[in-house]
Amino acid sequence: MPTELPILSLLIWGPILGGIWVLYAGDRQVLTIKYLAFGVSLITFVLSILLYTDFDSTTYRMQFIEFAPWIDAFSINYHLGVDGISVPLIILTTFTTLLIILAGWEVIDYRLSQYMAAFLILEGLMNGVFAAQDAILFYVFWEAMLIPMFLIIGIWGGPNRIYATIKFFLYTFLGSVFMLVALLYLYSEANSFNILELHDLPLGATAQTLIFIAFLLAFAVKIPMWPVHTWLPDAHVEAPTGGSVILAAIMLKMGGYGFLRFSLPIVPDASLLLDKFMIALSLIAIVYIGFVALVQQDMKKLIAYSSISHMGFVTLGLFVGFSIYAATGSGSGSQMAMEGAIMQMISHGFISGALFLCVGVMYDRIHSRQISDYGGVVNTMPHFAAFMMLFVMANSGLPGTSGFVGEFLVILSSYQASFWIAFLAASILILGAAYNLWLYKRVIFGDVANEKVQGLQDINNREFLIMSLLAIAVLLFGLWPAPLFEIMGPTIEHLVSHVLQSKVI
């Protein structure tokens, strides 16, 4: 390893300690805490770039490993490591947090230090989720993450925030409890909480199915999959802009990450057994939710539903691989589907984050999220309109933007499983364009609709910077996604070959 720094620990504890420092500084010196929070998130982002530059993309093995015993009695260890799946997600986390700190700069005028601290601590915990190689460590980070998120929605949220936070908390907590039970069972079998050792643990068919369902409850809620998705629109609507961004960009990805790290490799036979069920749920999410998004009146709800629909592509890409393998006898189509799914996760992080920021920009000015309160925004905010056009198009999967890559690969590969799966999945081309562009038409185009729109100020330099960074990310990954695929290639190739082998005793 070229560098001796414990990068992963720094990525986890740096922001957490930074957050505590910000908390301690308090609200007295507003500017200081802003710069402090910005500095911490910037350093964390730069550190996370090291993961990319120093990453050895020729192997699927865990890298940047850190290991220290934690609770010897139960062989629970402080065990960190990353592979081609974790690295992009960690960088996405640090990038998004940086943007959120910038986005909250002038907007949050109430308990600012706590706001900034909550996001910094959340960042560290999320990095922990992606880096943990010990199941209990993973579980601790996974649950701890809920606390700052709960506070973010509960303190800085909208009028109905209590209902939304409770719903969010109970929904996700209920799912995770089953995961804990599954992890404890696995420990009793393997005598280890090391995730990689669990991958190689032989398990009976019934046990696998039960474990799969337990994991499913945890991850399906997080992603979210239909029909356990209804917490998401409520949480988004009530969350402050930054909360919505982090929720859509990172938290939803935890579910997909969980499937990749736990469900698929630990219980591959159960995944195979239930893959049609998962595909069906994914397709329902894509089509059903696509229609639901079409009729939303609240911009945030619309984007929230669009997120669920796009996450359908993630779960589809993850679970369609078995059918592809059955149809073609080769793992290459399955690999394409899975890589498409991960690409979709990363890309959705940028795009949904950008769209929630766009809504936030408008909300900060007019204090309404209702589509009907807008119209003709382009007349007063031309720069903003240009950015939003890009993001809306990216959300409709336009080639050249990152939104296209994942959808394209998942549709292409799922055709190999069945024409009809691809047929239903491809309906997002029409539905996605319909709800996105109709939203844009009603909000941005047209003549100035009312006095409030007439009085709008175009985005300031800070907002311009945030939008530009996201725009660059969206275009870069759309025009040249190769680096990402280079990083995850060996990992996914290995994962696919592992998943396609039975491990029933």
Place this chain on the structure above:
Amino acid sequence: MADNMETIYLCIVLFPLLGSIIAGLFGRYIGRSGAHWVTIIGVGVSSILSLIAYKYIVFDNGDIYNGTVYQWLVSGGISLEIGFLIDRLSVTMMVVVSFVSWMIHIYTIGYMHDDPGYQRFFSYISLFTFAMLMLVMSNNFMQLFFGWEGVGLVSYLLIGFWFKRESAIFASLKAFLANRIGDFGFILGIAAVLMYFNTLDYWEIFNSAPSLADEKVMLIGGYEWSLMSVICICLFIGAMGKSAQFPLHVWLPDSMEGPTPISALIHAATMVTAGIFMVARMSPLFEYSEAALNLVLVIGAITAFFMGLLGLVQNDIKRVIAYSTLSQLGYMTVALGASAYAAAIFHLVTHAFFKALLFLAAGAVIIVLHHEQDMRKMGGLYKYMPITWFTCLIGALALIGFPGTSGFFSKDAIIEAVHASTLPAAGFAYGAVLACVLITALYTFRLFFLVFHGKERMDNETWSHLHEAPAVVWGPLAVLALPSLIIGAFLVGPLLFGDYFGPAIYVLHDHNVLAEIGHEYHGVFGFILHAFLQPPVYLALAGVFFAWLLYIRLPDLPEKIASKLKPVHQVLLNKYGFDDFNQFVFAGGARLFGRALWQIGDVKLIDGLVVNGSALSVRWFSGVIRQIQSGYLYHYAFAMILALLLLIFIFVHY
């Protein structure tokens, strides 16, 4: 030379892109003239380099180029790349696209002179040129789809260019969605190609196409489909969207809401022909599917005939030309179906010139009349706008296929080719395209007479300001008039009957209708003379005569005919009811369905019943349980005694 060509090809696409980026992002700093200079130079360089490439490939018989620019990604062993395939087909398209685009850039200086979105407009049309060039120069399906959606995006932006107009932003949304329906089929076609050929590279696919010609696939139940038919029909659905073929044609007439230069560039000369180009490019696949070819023939014939009819009743000058474009695209599609791919491309080329010319002439009339588009308020303009009149006449003659003009050669070749085709649908298609010749001449000269001849029907204010269009406007008209007139005579021999396209277009021996016609081809004059023995020429002349009769000689007659044939007239005015149907069934239906899923599925069932329902049941249960915790000591003591008795009972008996 061959080494430099790679750089040249790269420059051909990058210069318009660069111009677009500069004009788009820095438009404020470089000003209006800066924006038009930078884009005109960009596209100009691209045109000249295209001509150099054309000379190299076609005249010097240079090497066909098939190479990668960069690797987009590798996934599951499949490499997706950005790359160019420069052969005779693509180089022909490159010249047409860049040249027409260049003329339209110049024309735009005059047309958009007073528009506040000047820089934005130039940025868009340059971006369009870039995307269209990427589309035609692609060497694989992935990049084809890139260009395909890229031109769709710019088309969307340009139709809605005047974003304050409700009709314009409605039309742009409609155009994008109709195109997306096509792309839906297209992407499935690409997915099928990838599955069976395991690559998206054109050449590799074309080379292995014959070996998969008899492959069968199952789609529904046990019914077997030919793989090639599935692929080709899916791809053709994409072409139907982009080239506005029935029933996905609905967006093109509405697209006339955009500024006229883009109606000429995008919605007549280039983008809408992308579907035609794509099918010609895929000839090595389509040749192996009779089913797909028949479908192509039928769709093309329906579009040509029925959309031509609609041109007869429109009063908006641009809409007449738009329906004419639909109808002419139908001709090209028919040619594709008859395996006369070369004839389709030939008509695409001539049509690009004369239709761009007609649109720009219409645009010249529109600006001189202060954005008046209703032909009922025109008339007698030949006195005031002689250059526009003359160039428009050339365009009109080319459109109706007047012997000797460019359109004559290409259209006649298509009609002959359909006549010679042996496919089952060819008979129907032949009848449709033949009848359409009469209709074409009728609506074309109806427009021509209503605009330039007859009574002057504009108001006095406008009338007093009539003048010829400025030089930046008539200049491009004159430049386009020349190829509209003569290019057919030059190209007909080599393009149709010589081996012009080489290996770029592949035709099975049994389908080779052009070779059959070629036996009787003895030079340009022979072709013209031969045409006088065939019905189309007389149909066209009859059409002009009727137009003269109805709109010059007896101008009251059209009204009377319309009222006599009221039901027919009404159907035509309603455009066969497609718009109402789509609006009601698809747009309304989707919203209704979405609302039902949301309100019933999400709100009532999942949230109401399950989520909040479980919360309520917990509350109810705890409410019941709470009753037990009364706080009275004797209640608890009583419960303890009862439990104790119960336990003793159990221990004693079991």
